[in-house]
Amino acid sequence: xxxxxxxxxxxxxxxxxxxxxxxxxxxxxxxxxxxxxxxxxxxxxxxxxxxxxxxxxxxxxxxxxxxxxxxxxxxxxxxxxxxxxxxxxxxxxxxxxxxxxxxxxxxxxxxxxxxxxxxxxxxxxxxxxxxxxxxxxxxxxxxxxxxxxxxxxxxxxxxxxxxxxxxxxxxxxxxxxxxxxxxxxxxxxxxxxxxxxxxxxxxxxxxxxxxxxxxxxxxxxxxxxxxxxxxxxxxxxxxxxxxxxxxxxxxxxxxxxxxxxxxxxxxxxxxxxxxxxxxxxxxxxxxxxxxxxxxxxxxxxxxxxxxxxxxxxxxxxx
Amino acid sequence: xxxxxxxxxxxxxxxxxxxxxxxxxxxxxxxxxxxxxxxxxxxxxxxxxxxxxxxxxxxxxxxxxxxxxxxxxxxxxxxxxxxxxxxxxxxxxxxxxxxxxxxxxxxxxxxxxxxxxxxxxxxxxxxxxxxxxxxxxxxxxxxxxxxxxxxxxxxxxxxxxxxxxxxxxxxxxxxxxxxxxxxxxxxxxxxxxxxxxxxxxxxxxxxxxxxxxxxxxxxxxxxxxxxxxxxxxxxxxxxxxxxxxxxxxxxxxxxxxxxxxxxxxxxxxxxxxxxxxxxxxxxxxxxxxxxxxxxxxxxxxxxxxxxxxxxxxxxxxx
Numbered sequence: 001x002x003x004x005x006x007x008x009x010x011x012x013x014x015x016x017x018x019x020x021x022x023x024x025x026x027x028x029x030x031x032x033x034x035x036x037x038x039x040x041x042x043x044x045x046x047x048x049x050x051x052x053x054x055x056x057x058x059x060x061x062x063x064x065x066x067x068x069x070x071x072x073x074x075x076x077x078x079x080x081x082x083x084x085x086x087x088x089x090x091x092x093x094x095x096x097x098x099x100x101x102x103x104x105x106x107x108x109x110x111x112x113x114x115x116x117x118x119x120x121x122x123x124x125x126x127x128x129x130x131x132x133x134x135x136x137x138x139x140x141x142x143x144x145x146x147x148x149x150x151x152x153x154x155x156x157x158x159x160x161x162x163x164x165x166x167x168x169x170x171x172x173x174x175x176x177x178x179x180x181x182x183x184x185x186x187x188x189x190x191x192x193x194x195x196x197x198x199x200x201x202x203x204x205x206x207x208x209x210x211x212x213x214x215x216x217x218x219x220x221x222x223x224x225x226x227x228x229x230x231x232x233x234x235x236x237x238x239x240x241x242x243x244x245x246x247x248x249x250x251x252x253x254x255x256x257x258x259x260x261x262x263x264x265x266x267x268x269x270x271x272x273x274x275x276x277x278x279x280x281x282x283x284x285x286x287x288x289x290x291x292x293x294x295x296x297x298x299x300x301x302x303x304x305x306x307x308x309x310x311x312x313x314x315x316x317x318x
Numbered sequence: 319x320x321x322x323x324x325x326x327x328x329x330x331x332x333x334x335x336x337x338x339x340x341x342x343x344x345x346x347x348x349x350x351x352x353x354x355x356x357x358x359x360x361x362x363x364x365x366x367x368x369x370x371x372x373x374x375x376x377x378x379x380x381x382x383x384x385x386x387x388x389x390x391x392x393x394x395x396x397x398x399x400x401x402x403x404x405x406x407x408x409x410x411x412x413x414x415x416x417x418x419x420x421x422x423x424x425x426x427x428x429x430x431x432x433x434x435x436x437x438x439x440x441x442x443x444x445x446x447x448x449x450x451x452x453x454x455x456x457x458x459x460x461x462x463x464x465x466x467x468x469x470x471x472x473x474x475x476x477x478x479x480x481x482x483x484x485x486x487x488x489x490x491x492x493x494x495x496x497x498x499x500x501x502x503x504x505x506x507x508x509x510x511x512x513x514x515x516x517x518x519x520x521x522x523x524x525x526x527x528x529x530x531x532x533x534x535x536x537x538x539x540x541x542x543x544x545x546x547x548x549x550x551x552x553x554x555x556x557x558x559x560x561x562x563x564x565x566x567x568x569x570x571x572x573x574x575x576x577x578x579x580x581x582x583x584x585x586x587x588x589x590x591x592x593x594x595x596x597x598x599x600x601x602x603x604x605x606x607x608x609x610x611x612x613x614x615x616x617x618x619x620x621x622x623x624x625x626x627x628x629x630x631x632x633x634x635x636x
Binding site for chain 1: 394450451463465467468470472473474475476477478479480481482484485486489497498499563564566567568570571572573574575601603604605606608609610
């Protein structure tokens with residue numbers, strides 16, 4: 001008998017990633033199309049519907065075997081309805097994406113913020129496997145988060161759940177954030193923030209390693225850290241201290257089994273995790289620290305489509 | 319036809335409060351017995367079983383109509399099993415309270431930390447009515463918390479969910495906390511902390527109001543605040559700033575519909591809520607602030623027994 005299929009979609013500013021998975025998490029097929037951002041993204045949904053139709057036909061997947069679509073997009077989204085309050089990078093605002101996608105494909109649609117969907121992916125098949133509760137943190141250009149409790153993502157009252165990038169970590173002297181405030185976690189621990197700190201340290205002349213690099217990135221900072229460069233050690237210590245504090249304060253409230261770190265900065269691996277765990281331990285209630293493991297994300301760019309499929313699985317099995 | 323009944327129990331260091339409620343939340347009867355803390359609290363469970371048996375008989379409640387017992391106790395408790403990791407005030411440690419209470423009463427038992435149970439009570443019949451997500455904060459001798467998301471309490475990986483009193487708010491110069499660390503929310507915003515700050519301000523001579531009071535309490539500080547005493551205004555501003563920051567950082571992660579403040583300090587009402595809301599607004603992502611209401615808790619000492627009954631309702635209806 002043919003197995004039920006789940007479609008996961010990860011709608012990004014450049015490409016829309018798609019995948020068909022089975023109930024057991026086997027990836028049947030994955031592919032991507034460009035994101036047509038022209039005219040406030042008005043053809044994106046029909047583009048998606050067309051490519052799904054074509055691909056299911058060429059895969060010979062019987063459409064009655066498709067349980068539904070789980071979609072992630074950057075922004076504020078109502079998980080119950082798939083209504084997009086705002087997705088700036090894509091151009092959508094007050095758009096009933098759930099209904100539009102469902103009507104144009106004929107499948108039920110569930111949706112959530114891309115960071116939340118990625119967290120679900122890591123929970124199902126990645127670093128958070130078997131965890132009922134976890135925090136997923138994405139350290140990239142910005143800082144995103146997905147919080148899973150009792151096996152479900154916290155989507156929140158208006159789709160803002162898990163926006164940990166906007167935790168205030170510096171009440172004084174903080175850097176300006178795109179959200180209009182100052183001293184957010186994002187302005188202190190993202191790849192962008194690390195590069196900014198690297199430029200400052202380089203200018204101060206306290207890093208012989210960064211001194212040789214034209215425009216040092218977060219990657220350079222961790223390489224300098226591994227070579228025991230004092231300036232780079234200072235930056236990593238500062239960043240992991242602030243991230244460790246924010247995560248410990250969240251962990252004492254959520255008491256998760258695992259914290260999974262993804263995004264570009266997470267490629268630093270143990271050079272990031274070791275000082276981060278040390279900072280976390282110094283701020284967390286011992287009982288909270290005892291049960292909380294840290295891990296680097298495992299699914300990379302596939303986390304979103306896998307999480308989308310898992311959203312379908314959890315919603316349709318209820 | 320006789321209605322199903324739920325029994326709620328709130329086990330405290332001095333008394334055990336009990337109540338029988340109907341499915342619709344009608345309080346059939348409430349009463350209390352002393353907490354027998356002698357010999358590590360070994361007779362507490364049999365005392366509870368005996369008083370429940372006697373009371374159901376005198377109320378003429380048919381025992382087959384009792385759906386179960388929901389119990390709260392101060393400490394770390396596994397919600398799935400009612401296993402008490404530790405309840406210091408009562409003397410229990412590594413005690414399978416859920417099983418003991420179930421065997422001695424013949425009813426199914428669910429349990430959780432007292433702050434979490436109180437949050438459930440406020441959610442069912444109090445200030446958090448109709449809310450799917452809320453933060454309940456208890457400002458008393460210490461600072462407790464209960465977090466409700468998707469209508470359920472966050473109990474956590476080892477019963478530490480909602481321990482917001484141990485959020486670190488001062489990384490430097492913080493006061494010592496019973497947890498062994500420094501600068502916890504509890505050491506900065508509890509009634510105890512406010513009284514400590516009052517003594518300091520009184521000694522500094524900057525408060526004409528506190529100058530006249532022998533051992534000023536949190537209540538005195540809010541009274542001075544209402545009389546525009548400069549020293550008291552400083553304390554309230556300091557306390558609400560730190561509480562507002564901690565709650566805003568939690569709210570940007572959870573995105574709750576409501577924050578409910580209870581405990582002795584909450585009797586200050588608007589004098590607490592107004593500066594707290596202002597501080598919260600300054601630290602919270604605007605979108606999070608937009609949907610988040612503040613309210614003083616409504617159920618007082620009954621929150622625990624009502625929440626216990628609600629725990630039975632939610633668990634048994636599944």
